[in-house]
Amino acid sequence: MPKDVIKSADRVFGVLELFRDQQAPLTATEICKYLSYPKSSADALLKSLVSLGYLTLDSNTMRYFPSLRVTQLGEWLPRLLLGEGDTLSMLDELHKFTGETITLCMPNGLAMQFITVIPGTFPISLTIREGQTIPIFATAVGIAQLATRSTEDIQKLAQRANRRTTRTDERVDIDVLKAEIETARSNGYVEAYDRVLTDTGAIAMALPMSQLDRTLVVAVGGLSERIKTNRTQIIQKMRQAVWQLGHSEAS
Amino acid sequence: MPKDVIKSADRVFGVLELFRDQQAPLTATEICKYLSYPKSSADALLKSLVSLGYLTLDSNTMRYFPSLRVTQLGEWLPRLLLGEGDTLSMLDELHKFTGETITLCMPNGLAMQFITVIPGTFPISLTIREGQTIPIFATAVGIAQLATRSTEDIQKLAQRANRRTTRTDERVDIDVLKAEIETARSNGYVEAYDRVLTDTGAIAMALPMSQLDRTLVVAVGGLSERIKTNRTQIIQKMRQAVWQLGHSEAS
DNA sequence: TTGTATATTTCATATATATGAATTACACTA
DNA sequence: TAGTGTAATTCATATATATGAAATATACAA
The missing domain is CATH 3.30.450.40 (GAF domain)
Structure with missing residues (x-):
């Protein structure tokens, strides 16, 4: 990670970039593996992104996926x-x-x-x-x-x-x-x-x-x-x- | 801010939402005013977003603006x-x-x-x-x-x-x-x-x-x-x- | 129903970030 | 060139977050 970059900010984009590249729902464990995050850190971040409305969670499969609000951030x-x-x-x-x-x-x-x-x-x-x-x-x-x-x-x-x-x-x-x-x-x-x-x-x-x-x-x-x-x-x-x-x- | 949301994550999206709504380049001071952030906190975050390639900075006007990489996060x-x-x-x-x-x-x-x-x-x-x-x-x-x-x-x-x-x-x-x-x-x-x-x-x-x-x-x-x-x-x-x-x- | 494996959550502690005051830099005007 | 006002940066400290180990929950197979 570049120096002087806020860790959470880097990770927010890391998660969104991962979904952009994978284009499929992913579990927290998969996200951890791809991005080399500690489990509890990733979990806290993913929960935040869900609360903010940028990720969605399928409660049955426990798979995350971006919401269309991500699209709205940049489509203009x-x-x-x-x-x-x-x-x-x-x-x-x-x-x-x-x-x-x-x-x-x-x-x-x-x-x-x-x-x-x-x-x-x-x-x-x-x-x-x-x-x-x-x-x-x-x-x-x-x-x-x-x-x-x-x-x-x-x-x-x-x-x-x-x-x-x-x-x-x-x-x-x-x-x-x-x-x-x-x-x-x-x-x-x-x-x-x-x-x-x-x-x-x-x-x-x-x-x-x-x-x-x-x-x-x-x-x-x-x-x-x-x-x-x-x-x-x-x-x-x-x-x-x-x-x-x-x-x-x-x- | 919702409880249990990581502050920096909330702020990352806050900045991007502000640009989505304003649709114009903004200075750090303007962003601070709109989002009610302390100046040095906002500055650190904005610099991070620039380093990560999601914001651009016009060095003459000192105005920030999202890069097209924001679009790429969600256009798919x-x-x-x-x-x-x-x-x-x-x-x-x-x-x-x-x-x-x-x-x-x-x-x-x-x-x-x-x-x-x-x-x-x-x-x-x-x-x-x-x-x-x-x-x-x-x-x-x-x-x-x-x-x-x-x-x-x-x-x-x-x-x-x-x-x-x-x-x-x-x-x-x-x-x-x-x-x-x-x-x-x-x-x-x-x-x-x-x-x-x-x-x-x-x-x-x-x-x-x-x-x-x-x-x-x-x-x-x-x-x-x-x-x-x-x-x-x-x-x-x-x-x-x-x-x-x-x-x-x-x- | 029970046991096992994996996933998720909790917690104490280490590290990162946020903050506001102070300092420095820069732009503009006289 | 000098002075002024605003913006940006720095810094010490308070607060938030990250971490890894441990505990708990869940799913599945026997």
Whole structure:
């Protein structure tokens, strides 16, 4: 567990993630086994989740299962962040076309967070875990996201990042950043090779603006050489797919 | 806060519910105000949720907002519990037709839990809070749900409930219960007037079987006299709406 | 009905978290 | 640049939670 995370909070999501992955009712003992919790701790937590209405318990089988109130916590988000388009279909389309790892990210503090990852089909593919984060300043997805913001906002963020870090090699060179942003805005996409992730190339594009100042980014990533070789087709397909997303009607 | 609920668990959902209701980025101070948390407690929790990837932080505005990972926790549930039909539209349709309070419940232990509540349009309407629970044995929605289970399961549940209660007036009369189940199965709906809720009448129907043994129930509820007066039309409309739901194609 | 195995609950204690006051950081204005 | 107001962080202490062992409950088979 990451340091400085409240244990119960981590466990709440651990339980919900387990159900999301298993998609079946589970007993307390099964949940304990999967998540390596002490029995009485898990029991207290599960009872809390039932009292709060987020888990249901079948009193005959003693199996727990999430309630639809879990769905209600998050079902309102896609429309605000993604609009009416079918983003998942778009990601699948990119995946079918390229065979590479397709990712959807959203900005989070000084990082980009991977929301959705569709793994590449090649033996050598970019491997990223959903939920993982990556720096916002030195990556294709980060630059693509920053390019959607005002120059003023970007400058404030860079200054804040520089205040926070003590290591000189982590400092953001604002002039270099500005140039990259310019290129990104001009091209409508960002390419990055062998940067934060070794041997990895990525081409990133911002999605049509969300209703909030949290523009999401889609990226195609994989072995640098392969991405470079196919860059023209990848960029073309991404442009088409993102354009289509922005012009889909409410379904 | 309900007794015996872990404080942090309650607060995790409190934060997510706040965002679901507000649908806008919020600062830590705003969240503190809305939820009445001490600042340092809320800060620790918010930082945990960010570390876990469920909240995002805009470092310029210092505003938090949920990430799409919250959506992923619950978006898989409706298909398993409700099938492919558009249940919300069905509830809206019933609401337009009857003007009464429409509820969607799922079973939880020895109770039925209200997942969705569309308030009635009459000055005197049934008022129920989403998340609230009601006993499974003495209510229209409870009987409707139990009627979808085997006689054996129902008997075990009743015995378990009777073991648990000490009050004789709360004991389940298994013969009365069996008769009510019979009537429910025969009619395809359940009516109850002036039972657990004073002056309240309700007509309940089970939804087409979910893929799990957790059949949900829809109910029309309101002032007993009004429900009685309109019972024929209500039952007819509910039958039609529920049938249509069970025969909708994958969209 | 009795015995056995597994699940659930209880309890004393160790560890984690919550709290409010104090301190530090940051943004904005003059 | 300096001052002010607000936000964020830190810290000592009180309270809540986690834990593992023990006790109790439940289900099932003989």
